[in-house]
Amino acid sequence: MKNYVIKIGLFAVMLFFITNCGVSKKSTTTVVNKPIPTENKEVYIPKTKAQKKSFLEDSNAENQWTDSIYSKMTLDEKLGQLFFVNAYSNKDSVHVNKVKELVSKYNVGGVIFFQGGPVRQARLTNEYQAKAKVPLFIGLDAEWGLSMRLDSTYAYPWNMTLGAIQNLDLIEKVGKNMGSECKRMGIHFNFAPVLDINTNPLNPIIGNRSFGESKTNVANKAAALMRGIQSQGVLCTGKHFPGHGDTAVDSHKTLPTVTLTKERINEVELYTYKQLFDEGLASVMVAHLNIPSLESGENIPSSASYNVVTELLQKQLGFEGLIFTDGLGMKGASNFKPVGDLELAVLKAGNDIFLCPDNVPAALEKLKTFYANGEITEERLAHSVKKILHYKFKAGLNKYKPADLSNLQKDLNSPDKDALQYNLYENAITVLKNEKEILPIKDLSEKIAYVKLGEDTNSTFVSTLKKYTDITEVKDTNLDSLNKELKKFDKVIISFHKVNKPWEKQDFSLQEMLWLKEIAKHNKVILDVFAKPYSLLSISDFNEIEGLVVSYQNSDISQVVSAELLFGAIEAKGKLPVSINDAFHVNDGLTTEKLNRLAFTAPENVNMNPAILSKIDAVAQKAIDGKMAPGMQVLVARKGNVIFQKSYGAQTYDNGKKVTNTDLYDVASISKMISTLPNVMQLYDKNKVELDTKLKDMLPFFAKTNKENITFKDLLNHYAGLQVWIPFYKATLDSNNQPSEKYYRKIAGPNFTTKVAENLYIRNDYHDTIMKIIAESPVSPKKEYKYSDFTFIILKEYLERKTHKKLEDLSKENFYSTLGMTNTLYNPLDRFDKSNIAPTEIDNYFRHQVIQGYVHDMAAAMEGGVAGHAGIFSNSMDVAKMMQLFLQKGNYGGIQYFSPETFDAFNTCYYKDQGVLRGLGFDKRVHKGGPTCDCVSEASFGHTGFTGNMAWEDPETEIVYVFLSNRTYPEVVNDENKLAKGKIREEIQQIIQNAIIK
Secondary structure (H helix, E strand, O other): OOOHHHHHOOOHHHHHHHHHOOOOOOOOOEEOOOOOOOOOOOOOOOOOHHHHHHHHOOOHHHHHHHHHHHHOOOHHHHHHOOEEEEEOOOOOHHHHHHHHHHHHOOOOOEEEEOOEOHHHHHHHHHHHHHHOOOOOEEEEOOEOEHHHOEOOOOOOOOHHHHOOOOOHHHHHHHHHHHHHHHHHHOOOEEOOOEOOOOOOOOOOOOHHHOOOOOHHHHHHHHHHHHHHHHOOOOEEEEEEEOOOOOOOOOOOOOOOEEOOOHHHHHHHHOHHHHHHHHOOOOEEEEOOOEOOOOOOOOOOOHHHOHHHHHHHHHHHOOOOOEEEEOOOOOHHHHOOOOOOHHHHHHHHHOOOEEEOOOOHHHHHHHHHHHHHOOOOOHHHHHHHHHHHHHHHHHOOHHHOOOOOOOOHHHHHOOOHHHHHHHHHHHHHOEEEEEHHHOOOOOOOOOOEEEEEEOOOOOHHHHHHHOOOOOEEEOOOOOHHHHHHHHOOOOEEEEEEEOOOOOOOOOOOOHHHHHHHHHHHHHOOEEEEEEOOHHHHHHOOOOOOOOEEEEOOOOOHHHHHHHHHHHOOOOOOOOOOOOOEOOOEOOOOOEOOOOOOOOEEOOHHHHOEOHHHHOOHHHHHHHHHHOOOOOEEEEEEEEOOEEEEEEEEEEOOOOOOOEOOOOOEEEOOOHHHHHHHHHHHHHHHHOOOOOOOOEHHHHOHHHOOOOOOOOEHHHHHOOOOOOOOOOOHHHHHEOOOOOEOOOOEEOOOEOOEOEEEEOOEEEOOOHHHHHHHHHHHOOOOOOOOOOOOOHHHHHHHHHHHHHHOOOHHHHHHHHHHHHHOOOOOEEOHHHOOOHHHEOOOEEEOOOOOEEEOOOOOOHHHHHOOOOOOOOOEEEOHHHHHHHHHHHHOOOEEOOEEOOOHHHHHHHOOOOOHHHOOOEOOOOEEOOOOOOOOOOOOOOOOEEEEEOOOEEEEEEOOOOEEEEEEEOOOOOOOOOOOOHHHHOOHHHHHHHHHHHOEOO
């Protein structure tokens, strides 16, 4: 049903026009004839007539119930059934009492709710039903779900957005959700779907409410939505008959004149109705339109036209369901005749139900007079009233039960709805231009700027873009200055964000069009429009825009999905449902390449239970309350999709800064796995080193030492008998346990440029001392497993000597820059503010300061913060990218970093028979005393970090799990490691496994 509530003031703009720009009933607006739109050739396959009958045919029980009720009715009660009155759940007791009076005293047959809230409406529904002698029809305009009218309910995409989707099963799922929500609320009629074919871009009242301008597209989508809704036992109303799509004015304010030919109406506007009638559409709403080709009487609205309602709808098209008028309070109807006379006219025309009448008592009095003088016959009255009763039986009102108020809010907003919403936008968002394959953005080392247009929010879009690579937001009030700044970048993403309300104006302003034109003239531009596609009508030239994306609506999920598309985590699938001047046409839509980068979705879409995953919250809080860690980040991905990413607690226990998903943590030994190891794997992949290569051949420095014959394989397996650890720093302290002046300076100077911590620099040559100590350290006399940091300290030395590059440069060049790991680095204070880095310790034994932004590991600190075994700072999202690369056996974002064979070689347990459950650099599952729960498979692998971290993945379940914390804060003296003893990380891992839907 068209938005009747506009008349009484829901939207301020609409109210202004209704109040100040009203016209007389003879005012009309002519819509010129236009050529019949070119149609795509998709084939429409209707349901069978047998299936239709199973829903609509009358049973013996239905006939008996209908006849029994009707036979007991008085004239007042019969006439009352024809009225469907409007009600609100956000109004005062005066309004509520008025509705109750209409139900109890005037016997109205139904109530259509408008604005309010779900619990309030359900409660009022029960109260109104309790007053009714015959159970009431309850109706709602829920074209995109209950949220069209009710707060605190779920909003599905508008029809125009759904019109871009090619998968009809998804549309039917939307209908099922809508139907079940209506059912839960005690609603029997959803006044949907909209069957109008929006062939006029200037249509002020249909627009986004239409599935588009293609009759087949509208019919297919509307039929799918109807199937879903009616499958839940909720009745649908197709509207606005015979077609409101080719109008340029609003029938709430005047009577639009449509000058289309009868042939055009039959071929285009009626197409959708014919298809849905075949599938069992329960009811139709007739619009208030002046259509001379169908009704020769002057300015007779179609709702009051016998030729339209009876001859065309019922006789020619054979429709036998319920027939509603559109709202009788709308000017398109109320200007035609006064109260009572209007109801008589629409009844004579063939309508069954008077929707939203202006004055029920006055209309009833007149109708009784008309009945008495024979203008309304008993036969005519019985026809509509019995039909109404039949449909009340079909809606289950013969066994009426009050709406259950318990857990109503929770039931209506179950988390699984987001899963469908992700799928909808993944299939709707449409790429219209992609010159030189600017989409998806492949090279993440490029400099990318971002500029916002439009007044609505964009934070989710920007934050998701930044999860893929470094994005610089550029703002300026001066266009010339803005363009000067943008010259520094390789690409510019411009997004246009408008308020997510279907009737709000969504056009570019003159200034925005000028800025867009000038920015596009001087830069490579991707324009992403989070507004109705008609907003593009004001752009006269798209030649300077390299990439053009229509995301349709400005919601959080549309912003996430659109950002994914820009970076290739998903491919483009949507097709434009309307034409944009001569630039783009119906069904235009390009496909784009899908790169295997991490995407984002709801847990259900990868067979995970969000209710079980939510238990992670309690475990995280238990860790914080138990002083196991002041805060943490937890990320879960499955099948290439991040499904859970949360931050908990604060950076410190003293009510410090709350942890966010972008904060950096010292990942400690995870540095081995996400920095040193992948660089070593590349050398192995290039045959620069082999499993049996000896250490003396890798580093001649170790020739003629007790380590010269250690093989590459044994080194990475920690099966070389190396010492576990040496506290190198202790030898550099003076007698007061302070950094000795022999080795340290407070200010950088000649030979003292290696920074250990704030205002602390060590001798540059101390690295050689560390390597000498390692070379001379003892080795176990028997071959056995000993986890040692020396392995990766040695491998860093090997990498840098072999490649002649520093480890930090190798990791950035070989991996981080192309993976989009822009938050992963050594010595983060070079780029990040200290407040965005979690502190790891109040050091009172070596550096004597709060360690924040400097590596916690003492040996790594003495190496200037860059070591093979520690030093990396990162966040959960960046760590997950490297883990996903491993899961995909060396491939990420379309780049093969090393071969699958290399990955398999490194993920193999070579000494499993000797009890060594490790790969080459990867830790593996250990049944007792290991880092994981027993729930993960033997194929799983990962690493932990001393500061309270864990990164683990399981190829069998395709799960990536990242846990980052600073459990070492405030101190690790006499370390109890409560986090490990409390098995917090393992408990969360078990929850993740439990959440898998078998």
